[in-house]
Amino acid sequence: MAGAAAEPLFAARDLVKHYRLGRVRVPALRGVSLDVSAGELLAVVGPSGSGKTTLLNLLGTLDEPDGGTLRFAGDELAGLSDRRRTELRRRRLGFVFQTFNLVPVLSALENVEYPLWIAGVGRRERRRRAGEALDAVGLAARSRHRPDQLSGGERQRVALARALVHEPAAVLADEPTGNLDSVTGGEILDLLVRLNRERGTTFLVATHDPEVMRRAGRRLTLRDGRVAADGSVP
Numbered sequence: 393m394a395g396a397a398a399e400p401l402f403a404a405r406d407l408v409k410h411y412r413l414g415r416v417r418v419p420a421l422r423g424v425s426l427d428v429s430a431g432e433l434l435a436v437v438g439p440s441g442s443g444k445t446t447l448l449n450l451l452g453t454l455d456e457p458d459g460g461t462l463r464f465a466g467d468e469l470a471g472l473s474d475r476r477r478t479e480l481r482r483r484r485l486g487f488v489f490q491t492f493n494l495v496p497v498l499s500a501l502e503n504v505e506y507p508l509w510i511a512g513v514g515r516r517e518r519r520r521r522a523g524e525a526l527d528a529v530g531l532a533a534r535s536r537h538r539p540d541q542l543s544g545g546e547r548q549r550v551a552l553a554r555a556l557v558h559e560p561a562a563v564l565a566d567e568p569t570g571n572l573d574s575v576t577g578g579e580i581l582d583l584l585v586r587l588n589r590e591r592g593t594t595f596l597v598a599t600h601d602p603e604v605m606r607r608a609g610r611r612l613t614l615r616d617g618r619v620a621a622d623g624s625v626p
């Protein structure tokens with residue numbers, strides 16, 4: 393186990409990704425390398441189309457690179473079977489999206505329970521843990537509400553609770569404040585920062601929000617599918 397603690401959570405080398413549009417190949421990432429240590433709060437910034445979403449999707453094992461290598465907690469992802477990758481994604485990663493992606497017919501509590509249900513956790517345990525997660529995002533009083541009975545900020549809190557309920561090593565958030573006004577976005581950001589500090593959960597946040605950039609510990613700037621800058625935020 394020597395050196396295991398120093399192993400980055402994510403280690404990406406020369407990641408390349410193209411999309412195919414008919415016969416056209418659209419380059420999205422042209423050789424991106426980065427290490428992310430456990431406990432970091434990393435803002436991924438850059439103009440629209442620079443590759444932020446593509447990078448998060450690769451790191452989150454939602455998509456596969458066309459070139460380069462990617463290790464998660466020391467494991468080479470390309471070497472894992474689809475089943476192991478899915479398991480890793482469900483157990484060790486959480487996701488937050490700009491559009492919340494909640495299940496409309498489920499209550500807040502049921503939405504948060506959902507990942508635990510997928511993981512085969514029993515009903516009582518599910519209820520308890522989902523209740524705790526809603527409590528952690530300040531939404532215990534709304535647990536029976538459906539998404540359409542909640543404000544945007546409340547919906548994003550539910551999504552955050554859902555991303556955290558299985559205590560993942562890392563949460564990947566793609567423009568999590570993009571659909572919220574600045575005050576509500578600021579509250580979501582306060583939560584991210586607090587959860588990062590208190591639980592040591594790693595957060596990778598793709599964002600245009602200057603406030604997120606300011607408060608993240610580190611900022612990775614993409615431009616045209618390449619890393620233009622990578623450094624700690626002063």
Ligand code: ADP
Pocket residue numbers: 411412413418419420438439440441442443444445446447
């Ligand atoms: P960002 O999140 O920074 O806006 P993306 O990762 O979404 O950037 O996109 C990077 C590049 O890949 C852009 O040129 C975009 O148009 C292209 N792209 C993204 N998704 C697709 C797709 N599904 N099909 C074709 N091209 C895509």
Ligand code: MG
Pocket residue numbers: 444445446566598
């Ligand atoms: Mg994007």
